[in-house]
Amino acid sequence: MSLPPVQERKPIKDLQKVFHYTDTMSRKPTRDNDPYEYQAGFGNRHQSEVIPGTLPAGQNNPQEPRFGLYTEGITYSAFAAPRHANFSTYMYRVRPAAAHNGYKANIPHKSDIENCFLTLNPKVATLAEQGEWAPFPLPSDDQEIDFVDGLHTLGGSGDPNLREGIALYVYMINSDMDHRAFCNTDGDFLITAQLGNLDIQTELGKIFLQPGEICVIPRGLRFAIRLGPGHNVARGYITEIWGSRWELPDLGPIGGHGLANPRDFLHPVAFIDENLHEDWAIVNKANGLYHAIEQDHSPFDLVAWHGNVVPYKYDLTKFSSQNATSIDHTDPSVNCVLTAASRDPNTPLADFLWFGPRWDVASNTFRLPYFHRNSATEFLASLYGNGLGRSDDFLPGGGSVEISHTPHGNFSEDYVYEMRNQVNEPRKILENQMTIMVESSRSFLFTEYARTGCGTFKDQGTDPKAWDALPDKFSAYPNIQKILQHAKEHKEARRQQLEIFYDDDRLAENASE
Ligand SMILES: [Fe+2]
Missing domain, CATH: 1.20.5 (Single alpha-helices involved in coiled-coils or other helix-helix interfaces)
Incomplete structure (x- = not known):
């Protein structure tokens, strides 16, 4: 008996074409063009040194730190918070952050920042129905827009002053942050790259971010965003949370592994700027306003650090998808990458979800998403590919939203076809595409930028005539x-x-x- 010829796997190097990261057949935990080294894990305390032996042994605050450095601590939680919720980092740096030349309040900028999402704020409004945005406009070539100037709030709920709530942003930039750093004292930024590579320098080290990757920068840490080599424009989404933090969801009966695995979260290693004595501005976002701190030294002057207030990144192509293997739909919560708790123990403030390539194998089941009126608000954005086949206008770089209990479902011709086509064969779905969803228990209010300023908003996501393809078959049933x-x-x-x-x-x- 002759055996069939052996088939060998060939690596797929285009991350937007892989079914999963493992298709790259890479032994590296990062994409080939990622220039940086990282530390793996989630929720760990990490430590890193530019010069070995800088971290003090057996204590945090020595009489004289090595090399004449200064000890600086940053807290993220209450001092006496229980251990699982206790976050702080010790930094050993050339100059303390307190050494500066003063604050400039409410500096001018070109961003559209809105952080007060209370109904008494006349600048924010609810949406009566589905909303959809064509791709958000990139900056024109005749102006230089860096991250400080290219950040625009779409909507949210709550207020950072109350340490309560969430805000959605888009960023569109064509310029590096030049001798200015950003510090968000309001909440954590979860950054999702959609277009263009980002080179993010943080106080604790560098992170390279590409479309299909996300990173989280904790409240209070300083960072500067520059365009990656060969890229002159970038766009992406940010979810900011107030009074909460991003955590891995519990897995319940799934067990100890699956979805986003802890070891795939990558934290930077210590990095110190070469030029330490140059003028810098630190732009602080506080209650939605920009204040600048000017100083004559680099904020990126750490020789060592240890702690658990650390930025991190995650490659969404590594998501280990779980789903129904016999019948029916598993709820979309099974695609949760990160979750942020609210004060209600039973309801998260927000879930960050992945929709990427996977097998669809449910038998005797209508496999497309069923019609629903979700109690949560759903914000969807396509990073690349054709965006779940939602509509011809749901394109990479745009977005869509259904606030609480907005009736919706699939409205494509596929839907009608699938109703008749009773397939039971396994098939790969969502190939060559990646969509993210921020699902929040909050009912969102939307900014003037989102409704008019961006110029790409359609206040009616889908023409309701799309439903005409789904006639009343009940009335036509015999007798x-x-x-x-x-x-x-x-x-x-x-x-x-x-x-x-x-x-x-x-x-x-x-x-x-
Ligand atoms: Fe939905």
């Missing part, structure tokens, strides 16, 4: 009116039969017969 009448008569007869049991006199009369 349906007679069936309904029969069911009504049957119910009435049954009601009359049962009534005797509620009437003592009739029961006694019946028993004596």
Whole structure:
């Protein structure tokens, strides 16, 4: 007997074409063009040194740190928070952050920042129905827009002053942050790259971010965003959370592994700027306003650090998808990458979800998403590919939103076809595409930028005429009116039969017969 020829796997190097990261057949934990070294894990305490032996042994605050450095601590939680929620980092740096030349309040900028999402704010409004954005406009060539100037709030709920809520942003930039750093004192930024590579320098080290990757920068840490080599424009999405932090979801019966695995989260290693004595501005976002701190030294002057307030990144192509293997739909929560708790123990503030390539194998099941009215708000954005086939206008770099209980579902011709085409064969779906969803228990209010300023908003996501492809088949069912009448008569007869049991006199009369 002759055996069939052996088939060998060939590496796929284009990350937008892989079914999963493992298709690259790479032994490296990062994409080939990622220039940086990282530390793996999630929720760990990490430590890193530019010069070995800089971290003090056995203590945090030595009388004289090595090399004449200064010890600086940053907290993220209450000092006495329980261990699982206690976050701080010690930094050993050339100059303390307190050494500066003063604050400049409310500096001018070109961004559209709105952080007060209370109904009493006349600048934010609810959306009556589905909303959809064509790709958000990139900056024109005649202006230089860096991250400080290219950040635009779309919507949100709550207020950072209350440490309560969430905000969605887009960024569109064509310029590096030049001798200015950003510091968000309001909340954590979850950055999703959609277009262009980003070279992100943080106080704790460098992170390279590409479309299909996300990174989280904790509140209070300083960072500068530059365009990656060969890229002159970038666009992406940011989810900011106030009074909460991004965590891995519990896995329940799935067990210890699957979805986003902890070892795939990558943290930077210590990095110190070469030129330490140049003028810098630190742009602080506080309650949605920009204030600048000016100083004559680099904020990126750490020789060593240790702690658990650390930025990190994750490659969404590594997501280990789980789903139904016999029948029906698993709820989309099974695609949760990161979750942020709210004060309600049963309801998260937000879930960050992945929709990428996977096998679809459910038998005897209508496999497309069923019609739904979700209690949560859903913000969807396509990073690349054709965006779940939602609509012709749902393109990479745009977005769509359904606020709480907005009725929706799939509205493509595929839907009608799938109803008739009773397939049971396994098939790969969502190949060559990646879509993210921010699902929040909050009912969002939207900014003037989102509704008018960006110029790409359509206040009606989908023409309701799309539903005309789904006719009333019930009324056309043979003899349906007679069936309904029969069911009504049957119910009435049954009601009359049962009534005797509620009437003592009739029961006694019946028993004596
Ligand atoms: Fe939905």
